[in-house]
Amino acid sequence: MTTTSREGLAIEADGLVKRFGDNVAVDGVSFGVPQGTVLGLLGPNGAGKTTTVRMMTTLTKPTAGTARVAGFDVLRHPAEVRARLGLTGQAATVDELLTGRENLRMIGALYGLPTAEVKRRSDELLERFSLTEAAGRIAKGYSGGMRRRLDLAVSLIAHPPVLFLDEPTTGLDPRSRVELWEVLRDLVSEGTTLLLTTQYLEEADHLADDIVVIDRGTVIAQGTPLQLKDAAGKASIVVTVSKSDDLAEAERLVRSSIAEVHVDAASRQITAAASGLADMTRIAGVFADSAIELDDLGLKRPSLDDVFLHLTGHRAEELDGAAVDHAEEVTA
Amino acid sequence: MSGLDLQPEIGVRRGGLLRQSLVITRRNLTHIKRMPEMLMDVTIQPVMFVLLFAYVFGSSIQTDSPAGYREWLLGGIMGQTITFSSFIVALGLTADLDKGIVDRMRSLPINPAAVLVGRSISSLIHSSIGLVVMSLTGLVVGWRIRGSFVDAVLGYLLLIAWGFAMIWVGILVGSAMRSVEAVNGLMFATMFPITFLANTFSPTDRMEPWLRAIAEWNPISSLVQAVRNLWGNDPDGVPASAAYPLHHPEIATLIWVVIITLVMAPLALRAFRKRTSA
Numbered sequence: 160m161t162t163t164s165r166e167g168l169a170i171e172a173d174g175l176v177k178r179f180g181d182n183v184a185v186d187g188v189s190f191g192v193p194q195g196t197v198l199g200l201l202g203p204n205g206a207g208k209t210t211t212v213r214m215m216t217t218l219t220k221p222t223a224g225t226a227r228v229a230g231f232d233v234l235r236h237p238a239e240v241r242a243r244l245g246l247t248g249q250a251a252t253v254d255e256l257l258t259g260r261e262n263l264r265m266i267g268a269l270y271g272l273p274t275a276e277v278k279r280r281s282d283e284l285l286e287r288f289s290l291t292e293a294a295g296r297i298a299k300g301y302s303g304g305m306r307r308r309l310d311l312a313v314s315l316i317a318h319p320p321v322l323f324l325d326e327p328t329t330g331l332d333p334r335s336r337v338e339l340w341e342v343l344r345d346l347v348s349e350g351t352t353l354l355l356t357t358q359y360l361e362e363a364d365h366l367a368d369d370i371v372v373i374d375r376g377t378v379i380a381q382g383t384p385l386q387l388k389d390a391a392g393k394a395s396i397v398v399t400v401s402k403s404d405d406l407a408e409a410e411r412l413v414r415s416s417i418a419e420v421h422v423d424a425a426s427r428q429i430t431a432a433a434s435g436l437a438d439m440t441r442i443a444g445v446f447a448d449s450a451i452e453l454d455d456l457g458l459k460r461p462s463l464d465d466v467f468l469h470l471t472g473h474r475a476e477e478l479d480g481a482a483v484d485h486a487e488e489v490t491a
Numbered sequence: 492m493s494g495l496d497l498q499p500e501i502g503v504r505r506g507g508l509l510r511q512s513l514v515i516t517r518r519n520l521t522h523i524k525r526m527p528e529m530l531m532d533v534t535i536q537p538v539m540f541v542l543l544f545a546y547v548f549g550s551s552i553q554t555d556s557p558a559g560y561r562e563w564l565l566g567g568i569m570g571q572t573i574t575f576s577s578f579i580v581a582l583g584l585t586a587d588l589d590k591g592i593v594d595r596m597r598s599l600p601i602n603p604a605a606v607l608v609g610r611s612i613s614s615l616i617h618s619s620i621g622l623v624v625m626s627l628t629g630l631v632v633g634w635r636i637r638g639s640f641v642d643a644v645l646g647y648l649l650l651i652a653w654g655f656a657m658i659w660v661g662i663l664v665g666s667a668m669r670s671v672e673a674v675n676g677l678m679f680a681t682m683f684p685i686t687f688l689a690n691t692f693s694p695t696d697r698m699e700p701w702l703r704a705i706a707e708w709n710p711i712s713s714l715v716q717a718v719r720n721l722w723g724n725d726p727d728g729v730p731a732s733a734a735y736p737l738h739h740p741e742i743a744t745l746i747w748v749v750i751i752t753l754v755m756a757p758l759a760l761r762a763f764r765k766r767t768s769a
Contacts, residue, residue, distance in 0.1 A: 179769070216598050219768050242600040252591035256525045257518065268514045269601050271507060297525060313595075 169194040169321050169352035170215065174224030177210050184210045186376035187224065192354055192369070194320075197347055199367030200356040201463070207376040208356035209249060212325050215354070216246045228321055245314030249325045251306040255299040259290050259309050262298060263316055270317045277316070284312040288342065304335030311342065322346065324355040328362060340365055360463030370463075374471045384463065391461040391469045396442055398429040401452040412445050433458065508602040515596070515609025519583065520616065532579065533621025537572045538628050541565070544692055545632055552693055562724050565629040567691030569650055570715040572625060574686050576618040576654040578678045580661025583610055584763075585674050588665070593767055607763065611658045618654050622647065637723030646721035649744055653714050656748040659755035666762035690715055690737075696730050707734035710747035716740035 170192040177185040185207040192198040200208050213219040215226040217237040225232055231239040253262050260281055267277030285291045288308040293301065298309060307327065314322060327343070328336040343366060347353055357363050363370050364384045372380040372387070380387060396417075400409045403424065410422050410429055419432040433439060439458050446453055461469075523529050541564065549560040587593050587606070596606050626634075636643045668674045688705060689695075689712040695703050706712060717740035719725040729737045736743035 218594055218597055238600050241598060244598065246595070246598040248591050248594060250591050252595045254518065254592060255590075256522045261518075261521065265514060265518050266595075266599065269511055269596070269599050269605075271510070 167193050168227075169229055170198070170354055171227040172211065172215060172224070173226060175211060175214050175221050175226060176223035177207075177214060177219065178222045183376055185214070185221075188371075188373060188376070188378055189224075190371045190378065190381065192352055194352050195347065195350050196368040197343075197353040197355065197366050199363030199370045200354060200373060201358075201360065201363045201370050201467075202356075202373040203358060203467075206373045208373060209325055211373070212246075212323050212354070212356060216244055216323050217241055242317075243320055245317075245319035245322045247307075247310050247314045247322075247324045247327055249329065251303075251310040253298045253301075253306055253309050253313065256297055258295050258297050259285060259301070259305075259312075260294040262309060262313055266313050267316045272317060280316055280318075284315060288312045302335075304331055304338065307331060307335070307339060308342070311339070315346075320350070321352045322354070324353065326356055326358065328357070328359065336362075360467065364463050372467065372470060379470050380466070387463060387466045388461050391466040394433050394458055394460045396431045396433045396439055397455070397457050397459050398431075398442065398446070398453065399455040400427050400429075401454050403427055405451045408449075409446075409451050412449060412451070413442060416441050416445065427454070430459075508605055508608065511601045511605035512608035512612060515605055516612040516616075519609060519613035523613075523617065530617070530620060532575060533572055533618060534624045537568050537621060537625055540568050540571070541625070541628050541632060544568075548692070559633075561632050562629075562634045563719065564692065565625065565634040566715050566719040566722065566724055567689075569622060569625050569718060570653070570689075570711050571686040571691050572621045573618055573650045573654045573714075574657055574711055575678075575682060576614050577657035577661035577664065578674075578682060579617050580610060580614045580658050581665035581668065581674045581678060582671055583614065584662060584665030585668050585671050588766060589670060597767060607662060607760075610662075611655075614658060614661065615651065615654055619651070622650060634724070637726075638721050642721040642723075645741075646718045649714065649717055649721070649741065652748050653744065656751040656755070659752055659759045662759035663755055663762050666759065666766045685709070686711055696732065704734065707737055710736075710744070710751070712737060713740045713743035713747060717744045 168191040172188050172190050175185050175188045176183070188207070188211055190198065200211065202208050210219070214221045215228060215233060217233050217240050220234065225234050227233070228240045229243040231243070233240050253259075254265070257265065263281035263284060264277050267281060268274070272280070282291075285294045288311065290305065290309060290312065293305060298306060301309065311324070311327070324343075328339055331339065340362070343353060343355075353366075355362075355366065367384065370380075370382065370384055370387060371378055380390070382390075396413075398409060398413060400406055406422065406424060406427060406429070410420060413420050413429050413431050417431040417433070417438060421430045422428075423430070431438075431442070436458070443456060446456065541561075544564050545561040549564070552560050584593075584607075587610075593606055597603055636646075638646075664674060664677060668677060688702075689709040690706060691711065695706045695712070698706055713736045716725070716729060716737050720728070720740060
């Protein structure tokens, strides 16, 4: 092989830098993705995720640093890299005027696969992505979820061992998102190495073995979802009273067992730092004995959103305001 | 390689720029099949021009062609239509860049030029459909080729050669513009006046001297005059006072094609690379 690769790494970013004029979009990003695992590249809009992916997929040249995909350097052997990667860009780049089947066959033909092979694989992928029925219709009429699935299917036509997905579920409804996650998990279980960028902390949490958090072009944290959550601190108990009048009394009851309490009158919520499930049981007991009516009582573990807030001082999704809540409900 | 199993499952046949370009050409032609209104620019529009000019202006413009203005006009409309192939290339390229199709292609193990070559071939086919439609319309309104068969073919080949030079203009504009609307705006504002400021629709010898000089040195005038000569649609030829290129329009057109290609091709490729590598 022409380049040395650290043992078992299917993707390696090595000090990637990209400048556009005075603007530094990516400022020294390094990470490695072991073969057969999923890396979530997490960050808000404009953090440099897409530029990082574009450098790793040979679409744009790094200003400094390099990357290796399947052991091949993106600068020295771009053709070898391209032969081994599948890319699904941020906007589903299916050809709207071609049918689903034609989209697959066109890309298969561009790869130079034998015609019979292209036909066989196209039909296989259409079946797998539940597009067989729609295969003869032009993609313009496809739903957002169908387009994404077709886009992904097209990326898989030559069976690439490494797959890059740039915000694969942006704009999808929750059901389509979960469906896509299942497909991705299957691919990984078959040995594909996956790098996905996302602004959805929930998505990284669900799919990724490792997460690299980037903000303003630099890596600000790296680890498993669990490690990152541990770093963000303790769980908390959230009590929501039914009537605002009860709020003061409820606060007194919570304070009798936990010192660190925060009250939000508008949402009728009391949040208390919990050190474990024992606190939860005790608080539940206190309210069961009282006459105060509760809407909800739950244990909230720190979400990746909290992690992000903790790391950067701003929320990951404040731009589209769709923060994902990870409250784990416990019935009182 | 350190125990990695990362080979592509199916062997990829390398090379084959032509093959890859033809796949993209076929895809572009499928677009036309799905959206036949894309052909309006080379069908309804020039036919409308033939009819408008032939019947609205025809009676007031004096020419020395045996079948009169209508026969003389056809070379002009052909020249205009093939010049607009730059428009066709630019629109298609901008749309593909804008929708991420070009990036998709560039992430594949193919020759990056295939996108441009495929686009160029399909645009020439697109324009050629226009030439066929124009010829048929011409036959209906009384246009005839009065030269030899070889000259007739040379006339068409000259038009195609000009279309080839226009492709580079199209790639430059398509790479520089950010949206299909911008391409439309720019091309209408430039290509229409440029194709009118020539001998396409009216003889140049009665224009103001300064305007006449511009019109006669306009490369499109050379092309149109060459086609008229080869097809025998301008038997008396250009007046002695006409600018130098119009006395040798076939050679002049070929020289223009070479100059435009030599100047525009590097600019176009640079603009395309700059646009796609960001």
